[in-house]
Amino acid sequence: MSEERYLTFALGKGRLAEQTLSLLEKIGITCEEMKDKRSRRLIFVNEERKMKFFLSKGSDVPTYVEYGAADIGVAGRDTILEENRRVYEVLDLGFGKCRMCVCGPQSAGELLLHHERIRVASKYPVIARDYFYNQKHQTVDIIRLNGSVELGPIVGLSDVIVDIVETGSTLRENGLMVLEEICPLSARMIVNQVSMQMQTERIRSLIAQIREQQKGTGIR
Ligand code: PRP
Numbered sequence: 001m002s003e004e005r006y007l008t009f010a011l012g013k014g015r016l017a018e019q020t021l022s023l024l025e026k027i028g029i030t031c032e033e034m035k036d037k038r039s040r041r042l043i044f045v046n047e048e049r050k051m052k053f054f055l056s057k058g059s060d061v062p063t064y065v066e067y068g069a070a071d072i073g074v075a076g077r078d079t080i081l082e083e084n085r086r087v088y089e090v091l092d093l094g095f096g097k098c099r100m101c102v103c104g105p106q107s108a109g110e111l112l113l114h115h116e117r118i119r120v121a122s123k124y125p126v127i128a129r130d131y132f133y134n135q136k137h138q139t140v141d142i143i144r145l146n147g148s149v150e151l152g153p154i155v156g157l158s159d160v161i162v163d164i165v166e167t168g169s170t171l172r173e174n175g176l177m178v179l180e181e182i183c184p185l186s187a188r189m190i191v192n193q194v195s196m197q198m199q200t201e202r203i204r205s206l207i208a209q210i211r212e213q214q215k216g217t218g219i220r
Pocket of ligand 1: 167
């Protein structure tokens with residue numbers, strides 16, 4: 001039996017954290033103090049279950065988990081791929097589903113077919129580089145942006161973008177479309193590699209409980 005130390009969770013602030021907490025609640029893990037939206041506290045404790053939860057910027061979750069500041073994290077697959085940290089990805093949580101795509105005006109479709117040296121704007125330069133260089137074998141110039149990436153082709157900064165598409169409405173409203181799909185995305189549970197060895201039973205049991213809950217709701 002592993003010793004009962006705190007198991008620490010890093011959750012990306014916002015919708016992902018809310019959905020994670022509601023999933024944990026369904027398997028009997030609650031953290032009442034986290035529900036107070038006015039609170040500015042960053043760390044919350046469930047004494048009974050010996051669990052701690054903290055809220056960080058989503059893109060920092062894999063960093064906390066790699067260094068062991070958190071045993072477990074929940075982050076989008078986009079963040080996990082982009083950060084490329086040494087962590088175990090153990091579970092698809094089934095929410096936060098969307099797609100990573102190459103998007104642009106219809107006319108840019110041609111540029112993708114002929115391996116032209118084009119400009120690609122993205123919040124995800126690692127994913128964009130991997131896709132174009134390693135999968136498509138197309139040399140491109142990657143331009144890193146921090147948000148509202150759809151502006152890229154509209155204002156003439158780039159030919160295409162690599163970005164998340166959820167409902168597709170941002171693209172539609174800006175006269176852009178999906179040109180190629182890179183990969184599907186959803187929220188994933190990640191685990192620190194040492195924690196996985198030292199806290200195997202607790203972590204495995206947590207994963208099993210979530211899987212069981214997912215079966216009941218039809219989420220795989
Ligand atoms: C994300 C993404 C797209 C949009 C896609 O942006 O970068 O812009 O959502 O969603 P849709 O397909 O449902 O329209 P976010 O809202 O995170 O803001 P940002 O552009 O400032 O990063």
